[in-house]
Amino acid sequence: MHASKADLPAMVIGEYEGRTVDWGDFRVAFETMPEQFPPDESPFAGLPDDRCQCPHWGYLFEGSFRVTYTDAPDEVVHAGEAYHLRPGHFVQTLEPVELVELSPVHQHDETMAVVARNMGVPA
Numbered sequence: 203m204h205a206s207k208a209d210l211p212a213m214v215i216g217e218y219e220g221r222t223v224d225w226g227d228f229r230v231a232f233e234t235m236p237e238q239f240p241p242d243e244s245p246f247a248g249l250p251d252d253r254c255q256c257p258h259w260g261y262l263f264e265g266s267f268r269v270t271y272t273d274a275p276d277e278v279v280h281a282g283e284a285y286h287l288r289p290g291h292f293v294q295t296l297e298p299v300e301l302v303e304l305s306p307v308h309q310h311d312e313t314m315a316v317v318a319r320n321m322g323v324p325a
Contacts, residue, residue, distance in 0.1 A: 203225050205223045205230060207221055207232040210222065210223055210232065215321065215323060216236075217235070217236035217239070218233070218234070218235050218236070218239060219233065219234045220232070220233045221233075224307050227306055227307055227308070228304050228305065228306060228307060229304065229305050229306075229307045229310050230302065230303075230304055231302070231303045231304075231305065232301075232302050233299075233300070233301050233302075233303065234298070234299065234300045234301075235265075235295050235298065235299050236295065236298050237265075237295055237296065237297050237298055238294065238295060238296075239294065239295045240294065241294075243292050244320060245316075245317045245320045245321055246292065246313075246316065246317065246320070247316075247320055248316050248319075248320070249313065249316055250290070251272050251290060252292075253271075253272065253289075253290045253291055253292050254287070254289070254290075254291050254292065254293070254313055255289045255290065255309065255312070255313055256289065256305050256306065256309040256310045256312070256313045257286070257287060257288055257289055257305065257306065257309070258285075258286070258287040258303050258304065258305045259284075259285070259286050259287075259303065259304045259305075260284070260285055260287075260301050260302055260303035260304065261283070261284050261285075261301060261302055261303075262279050262280065262281050262282070262283055262284075262285065262299060262300075262301045263281060263282075263300045263301060263302070264281050264298065264299060264300040265281055265295060265296070265297045265298050265299030265300065266278055266279060266280045266281065266295070266296045266297055266299070267279055267293050267294060267295045267296055267299055268293070268294050268296055269285075269287060269291050269292070269293050270291065270292045270293075270294075271288075271290055271291055271292075272290060273290070278296070289309075
């Protein structure tokens with residue numbers, strides 16, 4: 203299997219752009235986000251601890267972001283690094299980012315349904 207970012211339809215929310223494809227139980231997402239995105243944890247309200255409960259594995263091509271957990275020190279991921287985000291995280295970009303990320307489809311769908319409802323966007 204293979205996918206080209208340019209061949210996938212874009213979901214755009216303000217300056218956020220995501221393009222996804224599902225391969226079996228995993229979703230591959232190409233994402234670009236502006237600095238300080240999201241501005242706060244409100245998109246995750248209603249999830250346990252108001253945090254993303256879906257694990258993610260990815261690679262950051264450009265920019266940086268901060269990862270916060272309720273039970274661990276903050277981490278900063280920089281361009282050129284691979285990462286794993288365990289359930290219970292909140293990510294905020296420190297500068298514009300471009301990344302590719304893999305997530306379990308079912309858990310990602312559950313999380314994104316809450317985020318879409320909170321942001322007033324159809325899931």
